[in-house]
Amino acid sequence: MIADRRTVLGGLASLPLAACVTAADVTGEGSLASLAARSGRQFGSAIAARGGGSIRNPAYAALVRSQCNLVVPENEMKWQALRPDADTYDFTGMDAIVRWAAQHGLAVRGHTLLWHRPEWFPQWLNAHDFGANPRLEAERLLTGHIRAVVERYGPRITSWDVVNEAIDHQARGPVQTSLSRAMGGAEAVLDLAFHTARDLAPASELVYNDYMSWEPQHAAHCSDVLRLLEGFRKRGTPVDTLGIQSHIEVLEVDRATGVGPYRERAWRDFLNEVTGMGYRLLITEFDVKDNALPAEAAARDAKVAEYARRYFDVMLDQKALGDVLAWGLADRFSWLQDFAPRSDGLAQRCCPYDDRYRAKPLRNVIAAALTTAQAR
Secondary structure, three states, X not given: OOOOOOOOOOOOOOOOHHHOOOHHHOOHHHOHHHHHHOOOXXXXXXXXXXXXXXXXXXXXXXXXXXXXXXXXXXXXXXXXXHOOEOOEOOOHHHHHHHHHHHHOOOEEEEEEEEEOOHHHOOHHHHOOOOOOOHHHHHHHHHHHHHHHHHHHHOOOEEEEEEEEOOXXXXXXXXXXOHHHHHHOOHHHHHHHHHHHHHHHOOOOEEEEEEOOOOOHHHHHHHHHHHHHHHHHHXXXXXOOEEEEOOEEEOOOOOOOOOOOOOOHHHHHHHHHHHHHOOOEEEEEEEEXXXXXXXXXXXXXXXXXXXXXXHHHHHHOOOOOEEEEEEOOOEHHHOOHHHHOOOOOOXXXXXXXXXXXXXXXXXXHHHHHHHHHOOOX
16 A cells, blocks of 8 residues: 555544444444454454544544454554654554554554565665665665564564565566665565564564456556565465455446456456465455446445455455455545545545445445355
8 A cells, every 4th residue: 555645634523433333333243353253354444543544533443443353554564654764763653553452452464564666665765875785784774674663563463564565567577676776686675574574473474465456457467466476485485475455446337237347257366376376365455446436426335335245255255365454444534535536526435434434335245245254
């Protein structure tokens, strides 16, 4: 996910939770977390340290607590947030999320130890002087960062997005960055990140996280990810799991079905190839873009829900699939409102709950999918 993709919403007034969430949604048997637990999974969501979709918004925080037993920081663990410069760490935001999660009995995922793209490096890292021995300096920066983060949060975090979005679509291979140029290649950077994480957290789940999906425009991306995963296996890189972000998108509306195109068979083949190499799967950042759908809210909600139902049918057919996380629960605070705005100016209806924290058809689809999911 992209850091700082959306405007901070801290100034928005929070609605009273009691007026917005039905009794069936609040804790107990009806929660998405409890439904996921039936098949040995957890259900979770991204959450921020400040702003509307954050631990500081009492209504939103209560919604997350009512539905989730797992959270992941939206931006607070990324290098841009943690590393104002080469010699300084700022753990303020991440510490706040971890404390809040501990207070409410929620597990935490780590996202991310390395987002290997120059546009999401802090500027100081892109411009860093690696000196007379650039490889040694790059290794020091990378391993030092991972050590600082894992040693601080390791007792609370057992699943880490070690590397995030490392594919260069033009080169059809790993992205080149200041670190990879200093170390003589991107593979050296990625491998070192995973080996360092394994040394520091030998019992934790180590994840490569990316946004490949089942829409037609992702075909090449899927091939590139398979190539990357094959390389990890050949080199003995300790990667356990592929994190599938699952920012799915209804691209065009088929007049007969009202549903956008997707590559179900090819996507199943992709998942089977991944699991055939011994990798597990996670859904790490689920939401649904509705840009191509009509303006009317009820029609959009129905088509988003149906599209998601078909997606979950495929994903939960994979016994290797573990936990399921949404990238936010309420439309109002989704990163998509700024990152992928609709041409008609209407807000995306992309999350399980609406702007007033009321459950939508998408929430019902997720609940049904988790209810019928096969055990892990």
